[in-house]
Amino acid sequence: MSTPPHPGGNSGYPGMPWPPDPSQPLPSPGGAHDPLDLPPAPALPGAPVPPRESYERFTRQRVLYLPVMAGGDLLGYLWAAESNTKACGFIRNLAFFERSLDASVLWNRRLDQSYDEGLPAQDAVRRWRGVPEDPQGGAIPADAQEQWAPGVNELGASLNPDAPRSPGPLIQDGLFPDGTPADRSKGWGPLISAPMPAYPEETAGPVVHLPVVLGGNLVGYVWAAVSGDAAGYLRRVPAGRAGEIATGLWKARLSDAFEAGVHAVQAIRAFRGLPEDHLSGTVPADAAEQQAAALADLRRLAEQ
Secondary structure, three states: OOOOOOOOOOOOOOOOOOOOOOOOOOOOOOOOOOOOOOOOOOOOOOOOOOOOOOOEOOOOOOEEEEEEEEOOEEEEEEEEEOOOOOEEEEEEOHHHHHHHHHHHHHHHHHHHHHHHOOOOHHHHHHOOEOOOOEOOOEEEOOOOOOEEEOOHHHHHHHHOOOOOOOOOOOOEOOEOOOOOEOOHHHOOOOOOOOOOOOOOOOOOOOEEEEEEEEOOEEEEEEEEEOOOOOEEEEEOHHHOHHHHHOHHHHHHHHHHHHHOOOOHHHHHHOOEOOOOEOOOEEEOOOOOOEEEOOHHHHHHHHOO
């Protein structure tokens, strides 16, 4: 019993003769057999929007820095890493809270512009020396001298001695804290893993919590027990992978606070207003502290 020919011609598949003739050249690109050139699928409603690519805002290296002045007032420092050509940023002077906040918008936008132009970090900082003063963001004086600090946290401490410090992401300058390259083709380092010291992650009583936001999207919560010393990070389930990725940095920050002997509630409050990490987000400076009757209630909230 025979079968009818396939509409592809000569009893073959669509757009291709069958059986194939090895003496014939392959069909040219764009033929009927090629897959359709479809546009990328649209983003799912409510899915986190990835932040734009820019310089890394943390480094463990020494930093070069220049002052940003406005009307004789120091609004902050523009800094760049010693050898990491992709790490630079702006540190605000919190003594001029509103003015330095406006300035940070300008300087971060300028750094994004420099990144798009492919400039190394130090050139991205130096290029603005002597540029006329911006009404909101100030300027780097033409005669400003380059200075060096041991690191970003040390520079921040010299400017804002009472502000909380952030350890930054686990991987900085392409390295783990022990110097192991994140790119395993460059080395492995010590293959030893040990749990970080941490607050207890369970409590029977009420908890206070603050939102963790990445690119304007809620990805999780940091929480602490109202009484006792439990604390932790809880990813928001609908945030998907973004909420999971954020876990590492927030657990590291909580571990640092635990080792420093900071009470759990004070620890999460100190996270407000830290610079937004491109993977782990931030707790907004104006975030309202909320309370849940139990950790189980917060877990249910995180599932919504």
